[in-house]
Amino acid sequence: MIELTTFFATDERIRVYRPGLCAEQGRCVLYWMQRAQRGQENQALNAAISLGNALSLPVVVAFVIADYPGANLRHYQFMLEGVAQAARHLAKRGTPLVIRRGEPPREIVTLAHELQSAAVISDEGELRTPRRWRQRVTEQIDIPFACVDADVVVPSKFFPKEEWAARTIRPKLQRLLPTYLQPIADLETLHPLNSPPCDPGNVADPQSYLDSLQIDRSVAPSPIYRGGQDEGKRLLRRFIAKRLSTYETQRNLPELAGTSELSAYLHFGQLSVQQMAWEIEQHVPEATGSAQIDITGGRAAYLEELIVRRELAVNFALRNPNYDTLAGCPTWGQETLRKHQNDPRPWLYTREELEQARTHDELWNASQREMMVTGRMHGYMRMYWAKKILEWSASAEEAFGHAVYLNDRYELDGRDANGYTGIAWAIGGKHDRPWPPERPIFGLIRYMTLSGMQRKMDTRLYIYKWSKATLDRA
Numbered sequence: 001m002i003e004l005t006t007f008f009a010t011d012e013r014i015r016v017y018r019p020g021l022c023a024e025q026g027r028c029v030l031y032w033m034q035r036a037q038r039g040q041e042n043q044a045l046n047a048a049i050s051l052g053n054a055l056s057l058p059v060v061v062a063f064v065i066a067d068y069p070g071a072n073l074r075h076y077q078f079m080l081e082g083v084a085q086a087a088r089h090l091a092k093r094g095t096p097l098v099i100r101r102g103e104p105p106r107e108i109v110t111l112a113h114e115l116q117s118a119a120v121i122s123d124e125g126e127l128r129t130p131r132r133w134r135q136r137v138t139e140q141i142d143i144p145f146a147c148v149d150a151d152v153v154v155p156s157k158f159f160p161k162e163e164w165a166a167r168t169i170r171p172k173l174q175r176l177l178p179t180y181l182q183p184i185a186d187l188e189t190l191h192p193l194n195s196p197p198c199d200p201g202n203v204a205d206p207q208s209y210l211d212s213l214q215i216d217r218s219v220a221p222s223p224i225y226r227g228g229q230d231e232g233k234r235l236l237r238r239f240i241a242k243r244l245s246t247y248e249t250q251r252n253l254p255e256l257a258g259t260s261e262l263s264a265y266l267h268f269g270q271l272s273v274q275q276m277a278w279e280i281e282q283h284v285p286e287a288t289g290s291a292q293i294d295i296t297g298g299r300a301a302y303l304e305e306l307i308v309r310r311e312l313a314v315n316f317a318l319r320n321p322n323y324d325t326l327a328g329c330p331t332w333g334q335e336t337l338r339k340h341q342n343d344p345r346p347w348l349y350t351r352e353e354l355e356q357a358r359t360h361d362e363l364w365n366a367s368q369r370e371m372m373v374t375g376r377m378h379g380y381m382r383m384y385w386a387k388k389i390l391e392w393s394a395s396a397e398e399a400f401g402h403a404v405y406l407n408d409r410y411e412l413d414g415r416d417a418n419g420y421t422g423i424a425w426a427i428g429g430k431h432d433r434p435w436p437p438e439r440p441i442f443g444l445i446r447y448m449t450l451s452g453m454q455r456k457m458d459t460r461l462y463i464y465k466w467s468k469a470t471l472d473r474a
């Protein structure tokens with residue numbers, strides 16, 4: 001007899017939502033793959049396999065295709081490309097995938113009964129909707145249920161309160177990294193299955209579910225990014241080989257391709273952040289001739305974004321219920337914006353004008369087009385983009401709403417803790433400090449200007465790259 005809390009007692013990544021004895025008559029362990037959508041380097045799947053091995057049971061993996069608020073064809077296409085690949089990886093590991101379409105809590109509870117599961121294991125998600133799903137499973141299921149914090153390097157439980165800024169979470173992360181920044185080995189199942197003991201759904205072609213989804217189809221799939229763990233790993237290898245050494249100096253130059261472009265793979269859990277960080281940490285560049293390429297600065301800068309900034313964002317979404325509105329921003333930020341609420345606005349744009357890139361600012365329009373066409377806007381441009389929305393909207397609340405709407409609609413990595421945090425940083429001073437002198441509209445919120453951008457980057461090249469004429473020719 002195995003009691004779930006006792007079994008996972010030493011693993012700080014695991015939270016037992018429903019404790020109890022694993023059903024003695026159980027026929028499998030069910031892994032509900034929700035956030036960590038990958039068949040390899042997945043700590044949640046490994047936890048399910050280790051439980052299965054201890055119970056002498058196989059593992060069946062379930063993925064539920066849900067109607068996720070705000071997701072459109074672009075997001076589903078990318079996600080299902082990843083699921084198709086996960087299905088192949090999972091089959092090779094003897095832990096077959098089952099696909100269901102519907103409301104995740106209901107589908108998982110029904111499937112757990114149908115398969116006579118001994119227990120259900122899942123992963124963790126920091127946003128409101130997936131957290132509600134896990135709560136509903138906990139309320140409705142009558143077998144043990146636990147979740148694994150598989151998409152952060154250091155488990156979020158170590159940060160039970162909202163962190164004020166990068167400088168407050170950084171030393172805590174650094175203390176814990178030697179324990180948690182480890183490679184992930186794929187655990188072998190001792191009881192492999194060739195096929196699941198139930199209808200598997202259309203695992204061979206997950207894209208076939210696209211037709212049944214009630215989604216907005218007006219946002220086309222990205223012409224550049226393909227979903228899947230293998231593609232994510234290919235891009236990671238490219239980044240390490242070609243961009244890591246210059247990342248520190250080139251990451252803020254939007255006209256160049258200097259960053260990893262991996263945020264969508266992280267958003268859908270197609271890459272493991274822990275494994276990525278480990279590979280960056282361990283990488284030793286090959287010597288070319290007599291010269292050794294120096295990646296020290298690039299590595300430190302990249303791990304700062306990948307671990308410190310990203311886990312600060314996860315902490316914000318987990319610990320602040322207002323993470324996607326102005327109300328989640330610090331009091332000083334809200335107060336300074338309120339004080340300047342009635343300042344005259346030289347330019348005011350509607351959501352439609354912004355969406356259609358019809359502003360007076362060609363740099364801003366170019367960034368909006370980059371996002372609309374490719375599903376990704378360069379990180380440095382995102383800051384300028386959001387700050388200008390504040391400057392050109394009737395209120396900070398309205399600006400926040402416009403930024404969230406556009407970001408979540410067009411970015412492949414949208415609807416993510418990083419997105420809500422980035423917007424809160426740009427518009428409401430989240431994780432930032434007051435920046436005197438006080439200015440119109442912005443008050444003490446950090447300000448960005450077109451002339452500042454022109455000094456920092458080659459704006460002409462960027463505008464040319466994302467102009468309507470260039471895109472029409474492509």
Ligand SMILES: Cc1cc2nc3c(=O)[nH]c(=O)nc-3n(C[C@H](O)[C@H](O)[C@H](O)COP(=O)(O)OP(=O)(O)OC[C@H]3O[C@@H](n4cnc5c(N)ncnc54)[C@H](O)[C@@H]3O)c2cc1C
Nearest residue numbers: 259260261262263305306309310379382413414418419422
């Ligand atoms: C207004 C605004 C909106 C944003 N919207 C999103 C969003 O919807 N989804 C999203 O994932 N990121 C968002 N970001 C954060 C950041 O811009 C992107 O993660 C980054 O540009 C993704 O490109 P990359 O993978 O090439 O990044 P790289 O520079 O290669 O960084 C590597 C990884 O580190 C993480 N990272 C990088 N910058 C940040 C940051 N500032 N905060 C938190 N994590 C970071 C990401 O996971 C990223 O993939 C937003 C930032 C701002 C200012």
